[in-house]
Amino acid sequence: MPRRALVVDDELEVCEFVRGILVANGLEALTLTSSTEASAYLRKEKFSVAMFDFRMPTPDGLELTRRARDSGFNQRTPIIVVSDDQSTAVTALAFSAGASFFLYKPIDKTRLLKLIRATQGAIEHERRRFRRVPMRSKVILDFDHYQWIGETIDVSLEGMQVIGPKSLPAGSAVYVYLHLPGMKPIEGLGSVVRVLSDDSMGIQLNQITLAESGRLHEFLLPLIFREGQRELSVHAPLVV
Numbered sequence: 001m002p003r004r005a006l007v008v009d010d011e012l013e014v015c016e017f018v019r020g021i022l023v024a025n026g027l028e029a030l031t032l033t034s035s036t037e038a039s040a041y042l043r044k045e046k047f048s049v050a051m052f053d054f055r056m057p058t059p060d061g062l063e064l065t066r067r068a069r070d071s072g073f074n075q076r077t078p079i080i081v082v083s084d085d086q087s088t089a090v091t092a093l094a095f096s097a098g099a100s101f102f103l104y105k106p107i108d109k110t111r112l113l114k115l116i117r118a119t120q121g122a123i124e125h126e127r128r129r130f131r132r133v134p135m136r137s138k139v140i141l142d143f144d145h146y147q148w149i150g151e152t153i154d155v156s157l158e159g160m161q162v163i164g165p166k167s168l169p170a171g172s173a174v175y176v177y178l179h180l181p182g183m184k185p186i187e188g189l190g191s192v193v194r195v196l197s198d199d200s201m202g203i204q205l206n207q208i209t210l211a212e213s214g215r216l217h218e219f220l221l222p223l224i225f226r227e228g229q230r231e232l233s234v235h236a237p238l239v240v
Helices: 012-024 035-044 061-070 088-097 109-118 120-130 210-235
Strands: 004-008 028-032 049-053 079-083 101-104 138-143 146-155 159-163 173-178 186-197 200-207
Touching: 004 012, 004 035, 012 028, 012 109, 028 035, 035 049, 035 061, 049 061, 061 079, 061 088, 079 088, 088 101, 101 109, 138 159, 146 173, 159 186, 173 200, 186 210
Parallel strands: 004 028, 004 049, 049 079, 079 101
Antiparallel strands: 138 146, 138 173, 146 159, 159 200, 173 186, 186 200
8 A cells, every 4th residue: 555645725835845755755745735535535545744834714624623633534644734823812812723743834845754754653654554455254134133144355454344234324333253264253433434335345343352352463464475575576666
């Protein structure tokens, strides 16, 4: 899974400047001048890092930060808020909204790179949480006195994509029984976060016990690291 940044600023020149820095340092960058469009992306896509301008037409950078923290995908994504206002009140507002870092305008390339490097540990942690491991395993979902039986397409530490009978409505609360090879089913509360087709949907694990989480980590982490190494070998630069 490539590292992908979301950059939102209503000034196109700022977006292009930041995009050039990020791409030159190995990140993909989605740059948007519309904060409304950015809000839609936050609901449906996971980003490695996000950068929001403090002052924009509604929703502004503070509101985008709050929406990211309330979303299923970007609750823990490192967020950099940028502003030309150097008052302590502005920085306090940004951090109270959920920002991870604050950067003053005009944006200094060296300072931006320091912040990006500071997020690398968090980025890698998030990549492991959301990295999907292709896997076909039986899964049972209990939903409103109905038992849905299907199988996984892929599994991550945060959830799974499943296929089976007709999809359940988005937002449905479910009780999950995930049957992994060689172990008793992992159980916990989840929800349908997206419907992909008539018979496929994305399930997020919302609440499982520490013991169940430990079993899932023990099973998946070796596979996740293997997937990570495979990605590195596929995308490694060719030396001639």
